[in-house]
Amino acid sequence: MVVTNVARTGFEAKMAMPREGNLYTMGMGLVTPVVLGLALSLPNRGVIALDGDGGILLNLGALATVANCAPQSRFDHLRQ
Secondary structure, eight states, X not given: OEEEXXXXXXXXXXXXXXXXXXXXXXXTTTHXXXXXXXXXXXXXXOOEEEOOHHHHHXXXXXXXXXXXXOOOXXXXXXXX
């Protein structure tokens, strides 16, 4: 599942991989919190956030929340 921001990233992602399960053009500052909620509620499903610099700066506290929650990742085995 891919969640994208309102910028060009969302339009290009929709053209490159049009799937019903993806969420395109979320509001600025909402991509990372929405993906965190999806990752925590759907631990067996891969969730990818395509957020931009403006969206991250608009809701900078979301990064601290993601770090605090530490959702499971498919790549946890690669961490050292």
